Amino acid sequence: MNYLENLNDKQKEAVLYTEGPLLIVAGAGAGKTKTITHRIIHLIHQGIAPSSILALTFTNKAAKEMKDRVSVLLGDPIHGNMPEFGRTARPAQRRDEPFISTFHSLGVHIIKENASLLGLTKHFTIIDEHDALVIIKDAMKARDIDGKQHEPQKIKSIISKAKGDFITADAYNNSAASALQSIVGVIWRDYERTLKKEKALDFDDLLLETVLLLKKYPEIKKNYQDRWQYIHIDEYQDTNEVQYELVKLLVNKKENICVVGDTDQNIYSWRGANIKNMLLFEKDYPNAKIVMLEQNYRSTKNIIEAANSVIKKNQYRIDKNLFTKNIEGESISVHEAYDEGSEAEFVADTISELLRKNDPEDIAVLYRANFQSRAIEEALLGKQIPYQVLGVKFFERREVKDLLSYIRASYNRESLSDIKRIINNPARGIGKVTLVKLFANQFAMLPAAMQEKINKFYSLLDDIHAYSESHAPSESIKYVLEKSEIEKELSHGTSDEQERLENMKELVTLATKYDAMPQGIGMEKLLEDAALSSDQDTLMHNMGKGARPANGGVKLMTVHASKGLEFKYVFITGMEQDLFPHAMSGTKTKEDGEEERRLFYVALTRAKHKLYLSYAELRTIFGSKQVNMPSEFIYDIPEHLTSFEQGKPSNKEKIVYL
Numbered sequence: 001m002n003y004l005e006n007l008n009d010k011q012k013e014a015v016l017y018t019e020g021p022l023l024i025v026a027g028a029g030a031g032k033t034k035t036i037t038h039r040i041i042h043l044i045h046q047g048i049a050p051s052s053i054l055a056l057t058f059t060n061k062a063a064k065e066m067k068d069r070v071s072v073l074l075g076d077p078i079h080g081n082m083p084e085f086g087r088t089a090r091p092a093q094r095r096d097e098p099f100i101s102t103f104h105s106l107g108v109h110i111i112k113e114n115a116s117l118l119g120l121t122k123h124f125t126i127i128d129e130h131d132a133l134v135i136i137k138d139a140m141k142a143r144d145i146d147g148k149q150h151e152p153q154k155i156k157s158i159i160s161k162a163k164g165d166f167i168t169a170d171a172y173n174n175s176a177a178s179a180l181q182s183i184v185g186v187i188w189r190d191y192e193r194t195l196k197k198e199k200a201l202d203f204d205d206l207l208l209e210t211v212l213l214l215k216k217y218p219e220i221k222k223n224y225q226d227r228w229q230y231i232h233i234d235e236y237q238d239t240n241e242v243q244y245e246l247v248k249l250l251v252n253k254k255e256n257i258c259v260v261g262d263t264d265q266n267i268y269s270w271r272g273a274n275i276k277n278m279l280l281f282e283k284d285y286p287n288a289k290i291v292m293l294e295q296n297y298r299s300t301k302n303i304i305e306a307a308n309s310v311i312k313k314n315q316y317r318i319d320k321n322l323f324t325k326n327i328e329g330e331s332i333s334v335h336e337a338y339d340e341g342s343e344a345e346f347v348a349d350t351i352s353e354l355l356r357k358n359d360p361e362d363i364a365v366l367y368r369a370n371f372q373s374r375a376i377e378e379a380l381l382g383k384q385i386p387y388q389v390l391g392v393k394f395f396e397r398r399e400v401k402d403l404l405s406y407i408r409a410s411y412n413r414e415s416l417s418d419i420k421r422i423i424n425n426p427a428r429g430i431g432k433v434t435l436v437k438l439f440a441n442q443f444a445m446l447p448a449a450m451q452e453k454i455n456k457f458y459s460l461l462d463d464i465h466a467y468s469e470s471h472a473p474s475e476s477i478k479y480v481l482e483k484s485e486i487e488k489e490l491s492h493g494t495s496d497e498q499e500r501l502e503n504m505k506e507l508v509t510l511a512t513k514y515d516a517m518p519q520g521i522g523m524e525k526l527l528e529d530a531a532l533s534s535d536q537d538t539l540m541h542n543m544g545k546g547a548r549p550a551n552g553g554v555k556l557m558t559v560h561a562s563k564g565l566e567f568k569y570v571f572i573t574g575m576e577q578d579l580f581p582h583a584m585s586g587t588k589t590k591e592d593g594e595e596e597r598r599l600f601y602v603a604l605t606r607a608k609h610k611l612y613l614s615y616a617e618l619r620t621i622f623g624s625k626q627v628n629m630p631s632e633f634i635y636d637i638p639e640h641l642t643s644f645e646q647g648k649p650s651n652k653e654k655i656v657y658l
Contacts, residue, residue, distance in 0.1 A: 007034075010291055015039045018048075020287055021255045021289070022258040024260040024290075024293060025318050026262055027293060029296040030293035030294060030296055035293065036055060037069040043230055048230060049096075050096050050098050053099070053228070055101075055231075056101065056233050058238060062102075063100055063101050070097075111124070111201070111206065111209060111213070120201070121199055124199050125408055128203070129203070130396070132202050135195070136187060140155075150180070150183055155187055158184050163204035164240040164272035165240065165242070168208070169188045169189050169192050194416075198412075199412055199414040211246050228250060230256045232260070233261075236261035237265060237277070238261070238266065238273040244277045255285055264311050265601070265602050267559075268560070275591075292320055294320050296326075299326065299329075301326060301329060302641050303607055304322050306611075330609070330610050332611045332637065332643070333645060336617065336644070336645070337617070339618040340619050343375070343573060344376045347376055349383075350612065351380070358568065360386055360387070361553070361554075364554070364606065365556050365570075365573060366562055366570060367559070368580040369574070372574050376556060386553040387556055388552075388556065390557035399500040403486075405422045406418075410465035411527075426486055430450070434450055460483060472514075474509075474514075476523060555567065559572070559599050562602065572603045574619075575630065575631040576616065576628035576629065579628070580600065580633070581593065581631065600633045613642075
């Protein structure tokens with residue numbers, strides 16, 4: 001029982017309560033992952049079969065951390081020493097270990113086990129955001145719908161939001177009440193037809209189709225309920241409607257469900273996260289036990305007091321009060337800059353000082369909107385400070401997608417999106433007109449010379465498929481590079497082409513992490529992880545031109561992207577009214593306004609030692625200079641916790657706030 005010794009009383013209470021519904025309200029830095037993993041270990045020590053335990057979270061990074069901690073606690077050094085790149089590469093799921101994954105990975109798992117019932121194959125394609133948008137644009141073009149009047153991205157977002165709210169295309173069409181909804185409904189049906197034809201699913205389908213499957217086939221639902229007797233859900237406050245439905249379907253009559261979350265960190269309502277799922281947990285499970293984790297192990301007392309003062313103004317929350325036994329710590333610096341350039345200089349100068357005694361990885365710069373990073377990047381470049389931008393996905397780079405499309409198309413010939421992408425890459429003299437005829441099943445009408453080119457292309461796909469079935473993933477990708485002649489074309493090209501080739505070779509390096517898996521499983525897992533990668537899975541080194549994976553550098557990211565991370569020193573920039581809190585939050589509901597405050601709370605609690613808040617008197621937005629008031633959030637922090645400093649004197653005009 002020594003694994004219980006390093007838990008505090010509340011953590012131990014949650015770990016030892018194993019039968020029936022359990023709600024763990026875990027404040028920022030209160031050790032929620034530690035509590036979940038120790039609870040899983042305790043269940044196993046109590047004689048519960050590891051394979052009957054399910055744990056779900058939202059990112060590959062969080063799932064990997066949970067897997068590794070469980071493996072170490074179980075004394076499994078092989079599983080406890082996993083690759084650090086952020087992928088979920090590991091041996092295939094064993095029958096004697098807990099099933100720990102993201103919601104979407106679970107969806108893939110269930111769909112693959114029941115693919116034939118959905119008209120899919122085991123090797124169905126998961127299309128990414130870009131390919132989904134291409135299909136929608138093609139559907140709009142075919143129906144002569146003006147893309148300027150009705151933005152394709154907006155239509156895609158509406159469809160995605162509806163799927164997250166557990167709404168199908170048929171249900172949406174039946175309830176369409178406006179011209180826009182009617183257009184979305186028509187495009188949605190065309191979009192679904194294309195996906196079905198290509199034996200493909202989009203990211204949202206991985207959950208929607210799983211829920212529809214479990215609802216349609218009670219015997220399959222019971223199979224999974226019997227398989228997973230103990231269910232754990234991390235970040236429950238971030239679940240949307242379809243995730244909520246999935247959890248309800250998996251919980252059996254014993255209701256052995258443990259959810260962990262914090263209403264004060266619900267910051268994703270814009271993508272469907274419903275804070276009410278957590279607020280109404282006791283209504284869903286009347287016998288639920290509630291345990292509050294309020295001791296923070298991350299931050300100083302000053303930071304915790306500031307965070308408590310800010311968040312207590314919200315009403316839509318489960319009341320709690322964070323505390324810590326850490327030192328009091330430094331005061332919170334509030335810096336007033338003249339404009340965004342001066343603010344960026346302050347950030348760069350301060351970081352330069354910090355780097356004399358600290359590593360770049362200890363420092364993060366947060367901002368409310370992506371456009372703010374430009375000035376900060378310029379200032380860091382000027383000081384030659386290495387930095388990384390969170391949000392540039394390695395798997396979204398064009399050349400990486402090209403290689404993966406070759407593999408996917410070799411497994412799934414119905415994936416027209418992949419074939420369209422690679423059939424003339426490198427150039428094979430196969431034009432758009434030929435593609436239209438090919439996809440319209442008019443191959444016989446093509447000239448003999450063109451038929452030969454196409455047959456040669458499909459023969460290449462046959463070779464790639466056969467090779468990948470009997471070779472390691474890294475060797476298979478090398479094979480694609482050579483046989484497709486992409487390597488030959490790029491190796492003697494421009495510096496940009498050389499750069500693309502280097503990124504492709506980086507994919508080979510990454511693929512080696514899957515080489516130890518059983519034959520055929522490694523490539524399948526690589527394709528799955530590539531499709532399900534999130535922003536936090538790939539921090540990209542962005543020193544000017546050409547992003548590459550790297551470990552070093554100051555981190556730059558939006559506050560939304562920072563959730564789940566922690567740093568010694570945190571800069572929160574752009575603390576101006578209408579920027580943070582954002583102007584759009586004031587035009588919606590009170591709940592939207594509270595989400596901005598929760599977002600600031602998340603930003604504050606990323607810091608361990610020191611916080612820097614900064615704002616600019618003037619900021620250029622969309623080409624126009626705007627005079628800004630300091631954010632109301634600054635004044636929510638007790639004055640005794642802050643130290644105010646003004647930027648470098650300027651010969652320009654001075655702004656006085658009344």
